[in-house]
Amino acid sequence: MKYIVVLGDGMADEPLEELGGKTPLEYAETPQMDALAKAGEIGMVKTVPEGMSPGSDTANLSVLGYDPKIYYSGRSPLEALNIGVDMEDGDVAVRVNLVTLSEEEGEYEEKRILDHSSDEISTEEAAQLLEAVREVLENEVFQFYVGTSYRHCLIWKKGMVMPLTPPHDIRGKKIREYLPQDPLFLKMQKKSYEILQNHPVNVKRREQGLNPANSLWFWGAGTKPSLSPFEKKFGKKGAMISAVDLLKGIAVGTNMKNISVEGANGGLHTNYEGKAKAALQVLLKDGYDFAYIHVEAPDEMGHQGSTEKKIQAIEYLDQRVIRMVKEGMDDSGEDYRMLILPDHPTPICVKTHTADPVPYLLYDSRKNEKHGWKYNEAEAEKSGNRVTEGHELMKYLFCEG
Numbered sequence: 001m002k003y004i005v006v007l008g009d010g011m012a013d014e015p016l017e018e019l020g021g022k023t024p025l026e027y028a029e030t031p032q033m034d035a036l037a038k039a040g041e042i043g044m045v046k047t048v049p050e051g052m053s054p055g056s057d058t059a060n061l062s063v064l065g066y067d068p069k070i071y072y073s074g075r076s077p078l079e080a081l082n083i084g085v086d087m088e089d090g091d092v093a094v095r096v097n098l099v100t101l102s103e104e105e106g107e108y109e110e111k112r113i114l115d116h117s118s119d120e121i122s123t124e125e126a127a128q129l130l131e132a133v134r135e136v137l138e139n140e141v142f143q144f145y146v147g148t149s150y151r152h153c154l155i156w157k158k159g160m161v162m163p164l165t166p167p168h169d170i171r172g173k174k175i176r177e178y179l180p181q182d183p184l185f186l187k188m189q190k191k192s193y194e195i196l197q198n199h200p201v202n203v204k205r206r207e208q209g210l211n212p213a214n215s216l217w218f219w220g221a222g223t224k225p226s227l228s229p230f231e232k233k234f235g236k237k238g239a240m241i242s243a244v245d246l247l248k249g250i251a252v253g254t255n256m257k258n259i260s261v262e263g264a265n266g267g268l269h270t271n272y273e274g275k276a277k278a279a280l281q282v283l284l285k286d287g288y289d290f291a292y293i294h295v296e297a298p299d300e301m302g303h304q305g306s307t308e309k310k311i312q313a314i315e316y317l318d319q320r321v322i323r324m325v326k327e328g329m330d331d332s333g334e335d336y337r338m339l340i341l342p343d344h345p346t347p348i349c350v351k352t353h354t355a356d357p358v359p360y361l362l363y364d365s366r367k368n369e370k371h372g373w374k375y376n377e378a379e380a381e382k383s384g385n386r387v388t389e390g391h392e393l394m395k396y397l398f399c400e401g
């Protein structure tokens with residue numbers, strides 16, 4: 001028996017007037033998912049526990065079977081695991097975004113945050129900018145680590161976890177009331193603007209019509225996580241197929257195998273087929289029991305507020321990942337159970353995550369139940385199936401029932 005999760009990050013949404021009252025998932029052409037829903041089971045699952053914020057971190061921990069109320073210790077520490085940072089007890093990891101602030105004259109506090117990702121700056125350019133930051137701001141207490149694209153990490157020796165605002169939640173807003181309360185962190189953010197604004201990398205980016213990465217933005221602070229190994233917890237050998245540091249970090253923390261797919265980049269034009277192939281390889285050739293295929297694109301398109309691109313991302317997921325996985329598994333003759341779901345909604349109307357329950361689809365190759373269901377929010381709701389503790393869903397996937 002093989003087990004597969006296909007996770008469309010942020011795929012769930014709300015009904016949109018421009019789609020005649022349908023959600024992007026409902027509107028998209030998804031023949032694969034609909035066929036699986038007809039033969040399988042659909043329902044709603046609450047992946048974000050009451051009172052926790054709806055990050056991809058908490059939600060993916062839930063989906064993977066780790067109760068975030070027990071295992072979650074902040075976002076940045078999970079990413080730090082993937083960057084290879086060796087955290088000590090007492091250290092605090094803080095996510096460092098390279099962001100674009102508006103560049104008018106005057107006070108730092110009066111600027112607006114234009115882009116939380118600096119046009120998804122390349123890792124090479126980001127490394128040069130962080131080097132410049134490091135020369136001024138790094139010392140025995142604060143150490144910077146280069147991650148991927150606009151996502152980096154700061155380790156604060158014997159630090160303190162404090163509330164900080166995710167920059168993707170405040171796009172377009174004036175930053176004054178969202179800045180770090182801690183004076184040291186505020187000072188570092190302000191200083192970073194001075195260091196980065198006219199850095200050659202940014203001068204060139206402006207010439208190319210790209211957003212300059214002109215400030216650091218701190219958020220996602222947390223302490224060293226202690227996750228139990230996936231194989232010990234569930235008795236299955238698992239592999240993670242994702243382009244993003246967070247998911248790869250969760251895999252490092254849970255001793256799952258991380259599989260890098262060439263051209264997988266977390267964007268709309270990622271290597272969908274490559275991810276499907278990697279899953280088939282690891283399950284059918286390399287002796288793994290479980291593959292987690294994470295696709296970031298629907299979430300990014302939700303943050304961008306693009307209905308059209310979000311629909312496109314969902315259709316790609318259906319036709320370029322799920323179809324290939326299903327055909328490959330069917331051809332192999334292996335029995336399998338496949339769970340398809342988002343981690344959280346990223347509704348177009350708010351351009352950020354919400355904590356609402358999400359629709360899941362569970363397919364078992366040995367069953368062919370023939371309902372009239374399609375896979376979308378409204379029908380999953382109507383099915384009456386409800387999982388209130390998201391982390392229970394993994395046990396359900398593994399129960400042979």
Ligand SMILES: [Zn+2]
Binds near residue numbers: 300346
């Ligand atoms: Zn997101």
